[in-house]
Amino acid sequence: MATAYSTSTVAELGGSPKRSRRMAGILDTIAERREVSLAELAEQFGSSAATLRRDLTILADQGLIVRTHGGAKAAGSLAELPVALRDTRAQDAKRRIARAAAGSIPRERYAIALSGGTTTAGVARELVNHADLTIVTNSLSIASLAAPHPRLRVVMTGGILRPQSLELVGVLAEGTFSAINVGTAILGADGFSAEAGVTTHDETEARTNHAMVAKAQHTVVVADGSxxxxxALAQMTATENIGTLITDDSADPDELDRIRSAGVTVIIA
Incomplete structure (x- = not known):
């Protein structure tokens, strides 16, 4: 399970793009090594000790790491990055994937479901010029992106808010998805393999997204090559339920072949 953190400092966690990338990199390094020194981080990121101490303090205050004498170590699982830091990764690939996904949606009256995630949020940005489109989502971020555009109709689920992902989950969210028929579900993922299917870090989020996929005529997974x-921990849906995967050329070609062999159309954006 990922460590929870307070939403009151999400903006502080993100900061400037450069700082966000550095902090995401710090979390990656600590997740890999379990413990690092300030000197090692300074050499890796080319930042001053004072700057890195401030970064580590913010991350420690949110329960994401534990400060040590002269460095930091992992606090539980670091598998799930805070939503404020996720958009710093694979930005170009995510934009290409989002454009390809949005381009596959018919421009006539249509209903789509969008799960949370930075790549699906990119799809929402690309859909703003569509007319008579209904977006069904449990993501506060996606609803906020779509709401200012009068030609988009937004249906928001109920549910319990997960601060890590800013998504509504649980029986209320599942009930909304189960009551609505959509043409295409666009599903973000923390992992996708032919054997394990589409997975995420939180089991409650997985159940909510499973309900979304179950009522869709077609499901598209949008996921960068990483x-x-x-x-990840919990399966959202099996590979056999996926119609299309849109990813980028950094994806493992052998795994893509296995996914194709399971009947999924693979698009490299």
Whole structure:
């Protein structure tokens, strides 16, 4: 399970793009090594000790790491990055994937479901010029992106808010998805492999997204190459339920072949 953190400092966690990338990199390094020194981080990131101390203080205050004498170590699982830091990763690939996904949606009256995530949020940004489109989502971020555009109709689920992902989950969210028929579900993922299917870090989020996929005529997974072949804690849906995967050329080609062999159309954006 990922460590929870307070939403009151999400903006502080993100900061400037450069700082966000550095902090995401710090979390990656600590997740890999379990413990690092300030000197090692300074050499890796080319930042001053004072700057890194401030970064580590913010991350420690949110329960994401534990400060040590002269460095930091992992606090539980670091598998799930805070939503404020996720958009710093694979930005170009995510934009290409989002454009490809949005381009596959018919421009006539249509209903789509969008799960939370930075790549699906990119799809929402690309859909703002569509007319008579209904977006069904449990993501506060996606609803906020779509709401200012009068030609988009937004249906928001109920549910319990997960601060890590800013998504509504649980029986209320599942009930909304189960009551609505959509043409296409666009599903973000923390992992997608032919054997394990589409997975995420939180089991409640997985159940909510499973309900979304179950009522869709067609399901599209949007995931950058780093997610392909990875397996997270909880399955959202099996590979056999996926119609299309849109990813980028950094994805493991052998795993893509296995996914194709399971009947999924693979698009490299």
């Amino acid at each position: 997610k392909i072949g990875k397996v």
